[in-house]
Amino acid sequence: MAVRIGIGLFTGQVPAWSKRDVAQEYRDTIELVRLAEQLGFESAWVSEHHGTSDAYLPSLLPFLAALAQATTRIELGTGVVLTPLHDPIRLAEDAAVVDQLSGGRLLLGLGLGWREEEFRMFRIPAHERLARHVEAIEILRRAWTGRRFTFEGTVFRFDRVRVTPAPARPGGPPILLGGYAPPALRRAGRIADGYLTDAGDPEELRQTIALLDEGARTAGRDPATLRLVLLRDVVVTDEGGRLVARARGSPAPVGGLRGVGRRSRHPPARQPRAARARRAGDTPVDRVGTAVAGGRAPARRPRPLARPPGRARRAARLPRGRCGRREGVPATVRRGRAAPAARLTAATPTSALSPRPDAPGRRPARRPHPG
Numbered sequence: 422m423a424v425r426i427g428i429g430l431f432t433g434q435v436p437a438w439s440k441r442d443v444a445q446e447y448r449d450t451i452e453l454v455r456l457a458e459q460l461g462f463e464s465a466w467v468s469e470h471h472g473t474s475d476a477y478l479p480s481l482l483p484f485l486a487a488l489a490q491a492t493t494r495i496e497l498g499t500g501v502v503l504t505p506l507h508d509p510i511r512l513a514e515d516a517a518v519v520d521q522l523s524g525g526r527l528l529l530g531l532g533l534g535w536r537e538e539e540f541r542m543f544r545i546p547a548h549e550r551l552a553r554h555v556e557a558i559e560i561l562r563r564a565w566t567g568r569r570f571t572f573e574g575t576v577f578r579f580d581r582v583r584v585t586p587a588p589a590r591p592g593g594p595p596i597l598l599g600g601y602a603p604p605a606l607r608r609a610g611r612i613a614d615g616y617l618t619d620a621g622d623p624e625e626l627r628q629t630i631a632l633l634d635e636g637a638r639t640a641g642r643d644p645a646t647l648r649l650v651l652l653r654d655v656v657v658t659d660e661g662g663r664l665v666a667r668a669r670g671s672p673a674p675v676g677g678l679r680g681v682g683r684r685s686r687h688p689p690a691r692q693p694r695a696a697r698a699r700r701a702g703d704t705p706v707d708r709v710g711t712a713v714a715g716g717r718a719p720a721r722r723p724r725p726l727a728r729p730p731g732r733a734r735r736a737a738r739l740p741r742g743r744c745g746r747r748e749g750v751p752a753t754v755r756r757g758r759a760a761p762a763a764r765l766t767a768a769t770p771t772s773a774l775s776p777r778p779d780a781p782g783r784r785p786a787r788r789p790h791p792g
Contacts, residue, residue, distance in 0.1 A: 496527075532598070
């Protein structure tokens, strides 16, 4: 199996504190990819998101068209286009044009997407994302034949449509799918030409390949024909292991280090905890992304008690003490206005978070913590 080395993901991010502007970031990225081709890199990759504060690259195919004109050999990949946010016919047309401009060098990576804000932004029901993703792949395949076709799906319906021009590569650009769940891996083996992953653990990678191969075999396909794109952070240095060790503990390149791979010139935008936890591996997470130990989420700090209105507010005032609260009762109401709640620990029972009207000064009995 041949190993090819690429560079990316390029995201076009420009943080608010940076003195750079978006145009300069784009120009420098194009120049960097041109130099990477001269140095022997075999692919360059870009990534898509929408509505971020740091101008994360929203339009991948126009950017790859610019890279196509600055290069002659290197393959150009999307890692990934968020399929549910795109009209499949327009996506087929844009991909065909970039493939023509690049001489058949486009690699089309597709993904489901996960940010609710992006689905709201494009008025796409999030519950339709899987159906849109799968149907779009079939539509792309048919569209790139250059012949008229009809498609009847649960989301998309097209009657005798034709996409021109056809891509430069016969059959169209290779389609690579992302995703982490086992069904996503099997689906990539069944209907795609390859799979993109950032699996960091060797055992996790072996499991990924096994599921990918399983999906291919169920569809009667040869697993050896599938591409596997592995995204890893890499640093290059002439100064030995000392700087490498320093770089591992630093969020940015150190000294003479040059980021190669997914490391960009700017720190990545902060992702919600749920996304970071999901990308960390198979660790179970709750709905806000807190890692769950033993399948059980740790206790969270509750919201402060609401301030009671009118006369009830005066009745709820607590006797003043050195902390403004009775023992075991958070000082959430004091002198008629909200005050900060007491600091809680994981062992604090839920029953200790509100006063007990039948015994205002009594400490509630502690229950054993589930963890």
